[in-house]
Amino acid sequence: MRRIIVLLSAVVTVVLAVPTGVTAALAAAPDVNEQDQAFLAALHQGNLAEIESGKVAEKQGSIEGVRQAGKTLVDEHNKLDAEVRRVAGEVGVTLPDSPSDEQQAQLQRISDKKGAEFDDAWVTAEIADHRDDLKAIADQQAKGSSAPVKKLATDAKPVVESHLNMLEKLHAG
Numbered sequence: 050m051r052r053i054i055v056l057l058s059a060v061v062t063v064v065l066a067v068p069t070g071v072t073a074a075l076a077a078a079p080d081v082n083e084q085d086q087a088f089l090a091a092l093h094q095g096n097l098a099e100i101e102s103g104k105v106a107e108k109q110g111s112i113e114g115v116r117q118a119g120k121t122l123v124d125e126h127n128k129l130d131a132e133v134r135r136v137a138g139e140v141g142v143t144l145p146d147s148p149s150d151e152q153q154a155q156l157q158r159i160s161d162k163k164g165a166e167f168d169d170a171w172v173t174a175e176i177a178d179h180r181d182d183l184k185a186i187a188d189q190q191a192k193g194s195s196a197p198v199k200k201l202a203t204d205a206k207p208v209v210e211s212h213l214n215m216l217e218k219l220h221a222g
Contacts, residue, residue, distance in 0.1 A: 084189065088202065106171050111164045111168050176213065
């Protein structure tokens with residue numbers, strides 16, 4: 050019994066000897082504001098929508114360029130979303146389970162088209178989506194407070210830019 054009391058006394062002494070700032074830093078959660086939470090949720094939903102949209106383009110695209118762009122979006126948005134899920138878990142943000150109702154409705158409208166009409170509608174929508182994504186990334190970099198979420202935005206930017214460039218070239222020719 051005496052050993053237990055001495056051991057407990059030693060543990061309490063060690064804990065009390067740790068500077069207060071260190072224990073606070075160890076216990077504090079990452080600094081996540083509403084911007085960070087909204088960005089993670091929107092980026093995840095966007096990835097889910099891009100993955101589904103890419104799958105549709107792979108099947109319905111009437112030209113090889115659209116089918117290949119669809120495959121690229123599926124592959125790269127799956128990779129990007131794995132990072133989104135990792136960071137969200139790290140900072141304690143719960144993500145939605147599916148694309149937004151608006152994203153699902155847009156995909157349905159485009160999926161109903163065939164041939165060149167599908168290709169044009171799909172590429173046009175993807176260009177707009179990727180431009181919106183770049184605006185959201187810029188907002189996150191400017192207004193976010195969480196370092197891991199801001200880094201995610203920084204890392205996602207070149208991927209989104211490369212998709213936008215690919216889609217704009219496809220649209221132009």
